[in-house]
Amino acid sequence: MTSKKQSSFFNACLTCLLLLTSLQIAYTSISSAEDLPVFTLGVIPQFKMHRMHAIWQPVIKNLEKRTGFKIKLIVPNSIPEFEGRLLSGEFDFAYMNPYEVLLANKSAGYLPVAFDKSRKLQGIIVAKKNGDIRDISQLDGKDVAFPSFNALGASLLVRAELKDKHNITVNSRYLRSHDSVYFNVVQGNISAGGGVQKSLANQPSMLQSKLKVIYKTQEVSAHPFAVHPRIKKNISQHFYQALLDMSQTPDGLKKLERIPLSSISPAKLTDYKALSNMQLHRYYSQ
Structure with a gap:
């Protein structure tokens, strides 16, 4: 076998070896991921x-x-x-x-x-910044939105304190998310809404600027x-x-x-x- 043919044969073997090694590594990686x-x-x-x-x-x-x-x-x-x-x-x-x-x-x-x-987790009640609602006493008999029936800070604590501490009865509306509550308060579709500080802080700055916090509940873990x-x-x-x-x-x-x-x-x-x-x-x- 000539030197040139030997070199070509060696290169071909090397290529095959590298290909097999790559396939083995890929297979091992896939197997590891699956395991x-x-x-x-x-x-x-x-x-x-x-x-x-x-x-x-x-x-x-x-x-x-x-x-x-x-x-x-x-x-x-x-x-x-x-x-x-x-x-x-x-x-x-x-x-x-x-x-x-x-x-x-x-x-x-x-x-x-x-x-x-x-x-700490703390419930809040927000109202439209330039709206008529300035105090929770004005919410008696009004529509108030909550993200869900059982949201702790934004619903349970707020509803419990409105009734137990302040004897305020509201018409509760449940809108599925904190985002929807804040949006509907800004739009004037609802008098006020329950939330928590962290979800309010995650709202776009434009929306935050149109809301005001009118009440805060006690804090919990x-x-x-x-x-x-x-x-x-x-x-x-x-x-x-x-x-x-x-x-x-x-x-x-x-x-x-x-x-x-x-x-x-x-x-x-x-x-x-x-x-x-x-x-x-x-x-x-x-």
Whole structure:
């Protein structure tokens, strides 16, 4: 065999070897990806769907890198749908309001694992900035909008305090999301609306400028991440550690702040027991 033919033969073999190696690497990568455990994360839908995914998908991707397992984000179309699926135990992990964790613990055994201890949840009532409503006393007998029947800060706390503390009866209207409540108040379709500070802060500045806060409820512990009892303890601990590590990097914290979470602390069921004394079941709809 001539030197030229030997060289061509060698190059051909080398090409085949590189091709086989590439295919093996690709196959191994695909197999590894398919072998990763998959866990679901259900999230309470506080905003329109495109905004929810814009907020949560970067968080999910970061958590997947840190945990080594796949996380399937589930954002139901409405808060009642989310609650139904949560209370039936569908989600492996879930991000929910504080009252829901008490209900989910009772119905499906969920336990809180993480929350932002530095934040508190507080309901607010907003009215149109240049409108006639200046004080909650003017809301008696008026139409007031809420994102859902069972939203804790934006609905349960607000309705409970209006009735129990101020003896004010309103005509409640349920509009499926915080965004819809704020929009309809600005449009003058409703006298006032229930919300929370974080959802108001996430509204476009133009819309915020047309609203005023006329009432604030008492504060309660913030939204927790909770885990279903079928998830092994080491997986739950790994999930918590990934959240904590994420919060301690500038890029990770920036992503979490859009939820918003500014710090991560371990959560216990006792962090939410005070809610049991408020008798919110009188205003909650199954």
